[in-house]
Structure formats: C-alpha cells, structure tokens
Amino acid sequence: MDNTTWQRPAGAYWFVLPALPTLIGAVLALLVISASPARAVPAAEIGAGHMQWHSDGSDSYQAALTQHSKLSVTIAGMVAVVQLEQRFENSTDSWQEGIYSFPLPPEAAVRQLEMQVGERRVLGKVRERQQAKKLYQEARVAGKKAALVEQQRANLFTNRIANIAPGEQVTVRLEYVQPASYVDGEFALRIPTTLTPRYIPGVSALRGLEDQTGAQAASLSVDQYLGWAKPTIRVPDADAVTPLLYPQTGSDFAPLNPMSIDVDLDAGMPLAEVQALYHEMALSRRGDRYQLTLLNGISEMDRDFELRWRPVTGAAPQAAFFTEQVAGQYYGLLMVVPPALVQEDEILPREQIFVIDTSGSMAGEPIEQARQSLKLALAQLRPQDYFNVIAFDSDTRALFNQAMPANRHYVAQASEFVRHLYAGGGTEMLPALERAFRNESSKEEQGAQRLRQVIFITDGAVANEQELFDAIQAQLGHSRLFTVGIGSAPNQWFMQGAADAGRGFSVQVSKIDQVSAQMGQLFERIAAPLAADLSVSWPQQVEAWPSRVADLYRGEPLLQSVHFGDALPAGELLVSGQLAGKFWQQRIALAPQPGGAEQPGVASLWAKRKIASLLSQLAISASEEDIRPAVLDVALTHQLLSPYTSFVAIEEKISRDVNAPLRSNALPNTRPRGQGAQPYAYPNTATTGPANAFLGCFALFIALLIYVMRRPEEDHVSKDS
Known part of the structure; x- marks a missing residue:
C-alpha cells in the first residue's frame, strides 16, 4: 500500500492571487450590505405608513395596513387647534405592541390623547415621564390595552400601543395647539407629516450591545426603542429618535401612508388669497369662513402641509390681542407689527x-x-x-x-x-x-x-x-x-x-x-435695520413669555403670550423701542380679537412658551434640578407633553391572557418627497466605516501574501509501507 503525503505546490497560490481583488470586492460588498441599519430586517416588501408586526418563528415582517390618517385643522384668528387621528389594524394572528415615531410642529402644545378600540374610548392623562412609563409597563404586562406618548424632541414623538388583539383595530387621536406665523402681511401654518432620518454623530456609548431587531424585538422593555441607531456619547437617546426602518418610498397615486386633510379657517378678517403650497385642495367659502379638503381625498404623507392666507389690502392687522379663560385664569396672546422704516442708504x-x-x-x-x-x-x-x-x-x-x-x-x-x-x-x-x-x-x-x-x-x-x-x-x-x-x-x-x-x-x-x-x-x-430694544408695558402685573422681546426684522411681528391671573386688564398697553435707529412707540387698547370672542388654545400656547423659555435656560447657566420642577408644574397643570411628562391611556379591562405572547414592532415613515435614497450608514469610529472595512480586507490580503511568500517549497515524497 502506498502511503503518499501530498503538498499543494506553492506556485498554485500565485494562480489564485489574481482573483483576490475580486474576492475582496465581494467581501466589501457583503460588509456594506450588512452594515446598513436599513437592512437589519428584510424590508423590501414593507411600505411606509404600515404598522409592522413580527411574524413568530421567522425574521420576516407582516404589514398591518394603516387604514387612514386624518388631519383636522380649525383656525381662528392666528391660533390653530389640530387633531391628528391614526387608525391601525393588527392583521396577524398574535397579540401585538406597536411602536411608531411621528413629527409635530416644534411649537405645538400637545394637550389631549384618546385611544379608541371598537366602541370603547379611553382618555389619556399627563403624568410625570417615569411614572407614565411604569403605569404603561404594568398595564402591558397585565394584558390591558394601553397607549403611551412620549416627547423625544420638541418636534418628534413616540407612541406605543400595547395588547392589540389579532384582527383588532385601534385608533389614536392627539390634539394640539399651534400658532400661525405672520410675516410681511401673510399668515402661514406648517404641519410636518414625515421624518427626515437624523444623522447620529459620536462614538457608540454601548459597545458590544447586540442588535435588537428581528426576533429579539419581542423582549424589549418600555425603556427601549426600535431605532436603527444605537446611543452614542453625543446622542445618548439615538435609539429613541431613529425609527427601526429608514423611510420608504410612496406617492399620491398609490399612497403607502394615506392621509386626509380638512381645514376650517376663520381669519377674522376678509382675505385676498388662501393657498396650500404643496397639496391640491378644494376650497369653499361661507362668509368669512373657508373650508379646504384634499382634491383627491387622500395624499401620501411625504411632505409638510403648509397653508397660507393673506388679508385684503387695508385689512392686515397692525396689532391683535386674543384671550382665553381656563379654570378661572385669564391668558392672552399679543401680536404687534412695527411699521417698515428703512432707506436704501441706511443699509x-x-x-x-x-x-x-x-x-x-x-x-x-x-x-x-x-x-x-x-x-x-x-x-x-x-x-x-x-x-x-x-x-x-x-x-x-x-x-x-x-x-x-x-x-x-x-x-x-x-x-x-x-x-x-x-x-x-x-x-x-x-x-x-x-x-x-x-x-x-x-x-x-x-x-x-x-x-x-x-x-x-x-x-x-x-x-x-x-x-x-x-x-x-x-x-x-x-x-x-x-x-x-x-x-x-x-x-x-x-x-x-x-x-x-x-x-x-x-x-x-x-x-x-x-x-x-x-x-x-x-x-x-x-438687509433692513433691526427693530431693537423692544419692551411691552402692561397696565397690570403679568407673566409674559418670552420675558425679553427679541430684535425684529422688517415685516416680522412682536409676539408675547401672557398670563393675567383671575381678571383681564383694562386700558391699554405701550410698546416701544428703537426702529431704524429712531425711538418708536405704539399704544394698543386691550380689546380681544376677533370680534371680542375668546380664542381656544391661547392658554395652552402660553404654557408651551413658558416651558420652552424654562428649557432654554439649561443652555445658559441653570441646572436641570432647578428647571425640571418648574417645567413639571406647568405641564401637569395644563396637561401638556414635555421632556418630563408623557401621556398615558389605560383601559381597565384585561384583554390578553398574560400567558399569551406579546410581540413588539415599529412603524416606518414615508421618505420625504424628492429626497434621494439614503446611503448606507456606518458606525462612527476613529475612522469611517468604509475605511475600516477596506483596511481590514487589505490587511487580510497582505497577511495571506506574506504567508504564501514565506512558505518553503517542499519536495513530494512517496514512501512504501
């Protein structure tokens, strides 16, 4: 019997070496694909605006279609009360918890939450953030239906809905108040409907943490989210501000995330023009009230909704004063438009x-x-x-x-x-x-x-x-x-x-x-000189926000939200300052507008502006220990969302047997219209992700090359046994 020891000739390695660049390129391509957080799950068949339920026993996702999203806007004067309604249905055969992120205007005062399941409605309450999380978690574990809405940024919120039964529909309604802007004689109201993915700078703060997607999502606690990004040193809440999936493409012709819009506009003055900038709207009019609806009934949630209206010549306000009474307390919103005084030689x-x-x-x-x-x-x-x-x-x-x-x-x-x-x-x-x-x-x-x-x-x-x-x-x-x-x-x-x-x-x-x-x-x-050193003198002691009036530019109004206490002031206020380098003042009679009627939402706007002013002090010198109690007091009193408060709605009835598994998954948004497909994201390290991948493969190639060149050639010996 021949016992032969065979050694591959070293020269054979040189035959393989020419193919190494192609192999390295293929490896790099695989690394790029695996590095993309957007590909953490097979998302090719998943559309935007769909609640994503995890399919037990696999890494795939089944879409529970969003039946409808509805935006109802009521505008009186320059204050808008907006109701955002989203209806979802669990189309899987297992109990689900849905998690989705959504944008709101940064100045929005979110003041009401309602959860509806079938004919049952549950009103939400504002609680301190950690307490709200605890209540939601207890309801979630006990099998009760619950909703939790948290503020991640002033314009970014997260909603969690627990214990949705197979085939069951849930509706979540949020109500908020926002002011219209007024510049150069034109009012405008802008409402976001989707998210642009945020860039996350900084080195990871959770090295070695497993990727929490796919089947692991079912074990997420209420303190965890399904964001594609993990926390970094500079963005410790990156997972909360990045949804699981990058936004998906949609269109008005075949909307993946359909939305209807209804607007009731009562400007309190005759209008020369009303227009929606990015949506085709049908317009009808009854006296000085305008109703607008989407021309085609629905649109894709892939761009902001912006409405503008311009008063007829001579009707534009030089000053406006709106009031509201809540719980025996009076609140006001003041707008003053300084005249435009500028000469070309003054620029x-x-x-x-x-x-x-x-x-x-x-x-x-x-x-x-x-x-x-x-x-x-x-x-x-x-x-x-x-x-x-x-x-x-x-x-x-x-x-x-x-x-x-x-x-x-x-x-x-x-x-x-x-x-x-x-x-x-x-x-x-x-x-x-x-x-x-x-x-x-x-x-x-x-x-x-x-x-x-x-x-x-x-x-x-x-x-x-x-x-x-x-x-x-x-x-x-x-x-x-x-x-x-x-x-x-x-x-x-x-x-x-x-x-x-x-x-x-x-x-x-x-x-x-x-x-x-x-x-x-x-x-x-x-180009115009500033209206500077502005001040407002009220006829009685008030709490006004912002407390210090900022400099203004041409066409820009002065705005202040005011708390008067238990009685409205009588008389007039005085506004003064430097305008185009000259002293200017204006006296304004404190007569509410429009038509002397109260303006719903003025109190919420005052509370929102006070919270924003308090939070701005954190960037200057104040400590969170001093600011947090003050913010909590305002937010809880006015039942508003804030960084320290959340909305929680809990149904007392137990819906799910605690032994039945509960799955958790997320809702992606629609990609903003016109935005190109996003490039792959890489970890933020000392060098870029692509550089690390390339250098690693290049080092492997060099190591293999050195190994081959240093191997001695061996004779092939045959021995007879």
Missing part, C-alpha cells in the same frame, strides 16, 4: 458667510434646491460686501481662508465652487458652524462697520440639536445666524431653534419654484 455693508449642507440626506431635489438658493445668494451681493462659502458633510471645506470682497472675480470662483457641489457623507454640522463664526478678517477690516451674517442652508437632519444650540450661543459673537430649511420635511425644530439662538430667523424652501421668492424674502428682510 450697512455686510459680511455674509454662506454655509451649505452637502450630506447624504440632501441627495435628490434638496441639493438642487440648496445650489439654486446659494446661486441667488451670491447674485444679491453688492461690491461693498464681503463673503465666503463653506460646504460640509463628513468634512468641512471653506472656499476662501477668509471673507473676500464680493467683486466679479471672487463671485465667479464661488459660482464655480457651488456648481460642483454634490450630496454624500455624514452631517457633521458642529465644525462647519465653528468655522462660520470664526472672524478671520484683518484688524483693519474688523474695524469697519459691517453686519456679519451667517446664512445656513440645510435640512437639519441631525439628532444632536441641543449640542448645536449650545455651540451657537457660545460662539456666535457679533454674528447673526439665519437658517434656510431645505426639502419636503426639514427638521423645523432645529431650523427655528438655531435661528433663535443665533438671533436671526428661518425660512423654508420646499420646492425648486420657491427658491427665488423665499431667498428674495430672506435677503430683503436681513
């Missing part, structure tokens, strides 16, 4: 720093809107102005080392720079803002009298908003920050919050054909 030279977001969330129509906005911004520069352009995604790049004169040469360079901007990468805003606020002018130039204005063009798709607000307040200096919201569903809370911290204002550009009008309005307003 100072400017130093304008344009910051443009080129991250992955800007892909598609948003980056084109941003380029067009910046193109118009460059065109409005005057020879006496200075400027610079800063682009950012994962990195920050400035066109010039310092602000340059706006002559033909430098503007042409900037135009070419803008033309080659494309979307991709992460959204690292902080370095870009720090670069923009850095004054790099020479001493001679710094001595010149110039208005320093930073125009920030972005969709605001970040989760570290508070970190950015703090940085803006700390580093702003003499600059002013103006934000331009881009896309169908920008992060309104960030856009407005950044502008407030930067002592500027925000505008929105949601469609290409809006760029010219919106950017023109922006530059017309920031």
